[in-house]
Amino acid sequence: MSLIWHPLFVVTLTDPVEANDPTVGARRPSKRRRSPLKVVNQIPKRRRKEIEDSGQEETSSPEKWSRRAGQGKHIIERRGVKPGEVRTIPFNLIDSEIGESWSVPITVVHGVRPGPTVTLLGAVHGNELVGPQALTFLQSNQILGEGKAIDVNSMSGTLRIVPIVNLPGYRNSTRYTPDGRDLNRFFPGKPEGNTTQRIAHRIWNKIIKTTDYVIDLHSAASGRTNLPHIRANLAHPKSGMLARSFGTEVLLDGLGPRGSLRRISNEFEIGCVTFEGGGANSIDSDAVQIATYGILNALRSLRMIPGYPSSPRFRLLASGSVWIRSDHGGLLDVLAPVGSLIESDEVVATVTDPEHARESVEIRSPSRGLLIGMATHPFVTAGTPIGHLLPLKRGLSTIRSRLDEDDVLMLSGILEDPIWREDETEDIDLQPSDESSQAGWASVDDSALEEEDD
Numbered sequence: 001m002s003l004i005w006h007p008l009f010v011v012t013l014t015d016p017v018e019a020n021d022p023t024v025g026a027r028r029p030s031k032r033r034r035s036p037l038k039v040v041n042q043i044p045k046r047r048r049k050e051i052e053d054s055g056q057e058e059t060s061s062p063e064k065w066s067r068r069a070g071q072g073k074h075i076i077e078r079r080g081v082k083p084g085e086v087r088t089i090p091f092n093l094i095d096s097e098i099g100e101s102w103s104v105p106i107t108v109v110h111g112v113r114p115g116p117t118v119t120l121l122g123a124v125h126g127n128e129l130v131g132p133q134a135l136t137f138l139q140s141n142q143i144l145g146e147g148k149a150i151d152v153n154s155m156s157g158t159l160r161i162v163p164i165v166n167l168p169g170y171r172n173s174t175r176y177t178p179d180g181r182d183l184n185r186f187f188p189g190k191p192e193g194n195t196t197q198r199i200a201h202r203i204w205n206k207i208i209k210t211t212d213y214v215i216d217l218h219s220a221a222s223g224r225t226n227l228p229h230i231r232a233n234l235a236h237p238k239s240g241m242l243a244r245s246f247g248t249e250v251l252l253d254g255l256g257p258r259g260s261l262r263r264i265s266n267e268f269e270i271g272c273v274t275f276e277g278g279g280a281n282s283i284d285s286d287a288v289q290i291a292t293y294g295i296l297n298a299l300r301s302l303r304m305i306p307g308y309p310s311s312p313r314f315r316l317l318a319s320g321s322v323w324i325r326s327d328h329g330g331l332l333d334v335l336a337p338v339g340s341l342i343e344s345d346e347v348v349a350t351v352t353d354p355e356h357a358r359e360s361v362e363i364r365s366p367s368r369g370l371l372i373g374m375a376t377h378p379f380v381t382a383g384t385p386i387g388h389l390l391p392l393k394r395g396l397s398t399i400r401s402r403l404d405e406d407d408v409l410m411l412s413g414i415l416e417d418p419i420w421r422e423d424e425t426e427d428i429d430l431q432p433s434d435e436s437s438q439a440g441w442a443s444v445d446d447s448a449l450e451e452e453d454d
């Protein structure tokens with residue numbers, strides 16, 4: 001664990017529902033520079049063109065964000081928030097006269113100057129706690145240094161912060177909405193559909209539709225943990241820009257599952273990325289830190305708050321990944337932690353069965369790659385996915401230069417804040433360079449991710 005940023009060293013209790021005035025200590029890491037590295041660009045031609053074209057579309061800001069336009073009231077749920085005001089507004093997930101309506105607090109931070117509206121979401125899956133924790137810290141009065149909160153008087157644009165979207169799920173420690181469905185498969189929802197469709201519809205219509213950018217914070221599903229990374233459609237102009245600005249080493253390119261917030265947002269020209277880090281029902285402090293600083297990076301890139309965004313030392317751009325599954329049931333002993341660079345045929349875990357105590361089975365990696373997800377629950381059956389692997393054929397020397405003594409990737413978001421400039425960042429494309437295999441890039445459907453999407 002990092003010693004640099006440590007709200008979790010002292011025992012602090014935060015409540016995302018009452019996130020407005022936490023006194024959580026967050027210290028900005030000191031600066032450290034490294035020598036620049038030559039930029040190589042190995043993205044397949046066709047996809048590179050799509051991504052480059054998308055970047056050009058985003059070079060100018062809309063007229064509505066110019067200073068001349070002035071800043072008016074921000075309206076949400078028929079309530080107005082004045083420029084320079086921070087206000088928490090209750091938002092009912094369900095529109096119902098009697099019975100439970102699940103009132104979720106939305107904190108609106110309305111800058112004094114015009115700019116984009118950015119919505120930050122935690123716990124769309126109720127038991128994924130990294131998002132609620134990160135969004136609570138983001139509102140702390142220490143986030144930008146001693147006594148420094150995000151300053152609404154130097155801010156352009158508007159933040160809508162929803163630390164807990166799926167409040168009933170959060171209260172019951174479950175991923176799902178009260179009717180047992182996955183909210184992130186039902187956008188844009190239906191006003192007269194089932195409970196989850198109604199919740200999705202209200203969130204979509206009242207919060208998302210009127211937003212320019214969405215950052216949706218997630219963790220691995222129960223029983224696994226994820227290396228902090230971003231999932232986004234990199235060819236979607238606003239999403240690709242947002243994904244790169246966040247500062248994580250790993251970017252998974254894809255449309256997102258059907259009905260997911262990011263997929264539907266892109267169809268409506270809203271920039272949307274999903275952050276993945278840590279696991280459900282637990283708080284991974286590194287993931288919380290990377291999420292928090294990733295949001296600050298994004299806000300700086302959008303010129304909403306002052307300061308320069310930091311970039312990672314390299315970026316792995318990937319559209320495909322491989323699940324390593326156990327072929328046997330029993331109890332898992334994980335040998336390679338998440339973030340490990342593993343070789344082909346390396347043993348990543350063993351499975352033993354107390355009922356067959358003298359036998360043990362090794363689980364080997366099908367190829368060389370980076371482990372971006374790993375099981376944390378020891379109980380497995382045949383077919384259980386235990387590791388999520390990003391196969392690597394390129395950029396090995398760069399990646400190896402960023403490994404610790406255990407061959408685990410040192411993430412730039414938890415180091416002593418190496419503020420790389422964007423032109424020092426090496427983009428490593430993980431797709432094969434021959435034309436025949438490039439087709440996958442244009443038709444990425446997260447098929448590899450969808451089955452086990454987090």
Ligand SMILES: [Zn+2]
Nearest residue numbers: 125218219454
């Ligand atoms: Zn999730």
